[in-house]
Amino acid sequence: MYKIYINETPLLLVNTSELNTLPKFDGEILKARYSGKAKFLLQYIDMLEKSRRFEAVILYANDEKELFKAFKAHFQIEKAAGGLVFNERKEILFIFRRDNWDLPKGKIDPGEGKKEAALREVREETGVEQLELGKRIMKTYHTFRKKSGKRILKKVYWYKMQTTDSKLVPQAEEDIEIATWMSLDAFFGEKRVVYKNILEVLAQGS
Numbered sequence: 001m002y003k004i005y006i007n008e009t010p011l012l013l014v015n016t017s018e019l020n021t022l023p024k025f026d027g028e029i030l031k032a033r034y035s036g037k038a039k040f041l042l043q044y045i046d047m048l049e050k051s052r053r054f055e056a057v058i059l060y061a062n063d064e065k066e067l068f069k070a071f072k073a074h075f076q077i078e079k080a081a082g083g084l085v086f087n088e089r090k091e092i093l094f095i096f097r098r099d100n101w102d103l104p105k106g107k108i109d110p111g112e113g114k115k116e117a118a119l120r121e122v123r124e125e126t127g128v129e130q131l132e133l134g135k136r137i138m139k140t141y142h143t144f145r146k147k148s149g150k151r152i153l154k155k156v157y158w159y160k161m162q163t164t165d166s167k168l169v170p171q172a173e174e175d176i177e178i179a180t181w182m183s184l185d186a187f188f189g190e191k192r193v194v195y196k197n198i199l200e201v202l203a204q205g206s
Contacts, residue, residue: 001015002064005167006048013059013067013071014060018061031043034059041070044057045151076153079107079157083119083121085122085160093163093181094179095179096178100193101198106174110171114157115132115133125171125179126170130164133159136164137160141156184202
């Protein structure tokens with residue numbers, strides 16, 4: 001199964017055999033069989049970009065890898081890496097950027113490894129230098145459009161990290177207003193605007 005967030009709604013691309021094992025959703029969902037035609041996918045992509053009517057959209061096929069391949073053909077792919085960073089008090093390093101709470105992450109440079117990129121991006125975006133890399137947590141996918149109108153599919157590799165370095169310097173050039181340590185209880189103790197894929201990273205890695 002592949003989960004891609006489009007306009008904060010999850011699009012699930014699944015194998016037909018997985019349909020009975022999918023998570024339950026409380027809201028309205030849309031489910032359809034992939035027809036094998038590219039225009040079929042575009043109509044769902046366009047719908048999701050314009051509306052948040054459904055809690056989830058599920059597209060299924062006998063070969064979900066081929067379905068994902070067809071989906072990717074409509075996008076320019078960008079790869080990124082980031083970190084779920086813990087300090088000695090088990091607090092998490094959060095950033096606030098463009099009106100959303102987030103975790104530090106960024107593009108993987110040409111020739112750069114995923115782990116190296118994750119460490120570099122955390123250092124650059126938050127000022128933390130002493131980082132110990134842990135295991136990979138998961139991959140997330142989300143889409144957005146550039147000003148040119150080009151559709152981007154971003155694949156982000158997330159790693160768990162540890163540090164004893166408490167000095168934080170938010171990277172203003174990347175529109176980061178705040179870099180701060182918070183426990184999960186403190187983070188969820190207030191209403192915050194946070195991307196759903198970030199919530200998944202927190203759930204998987206905490």
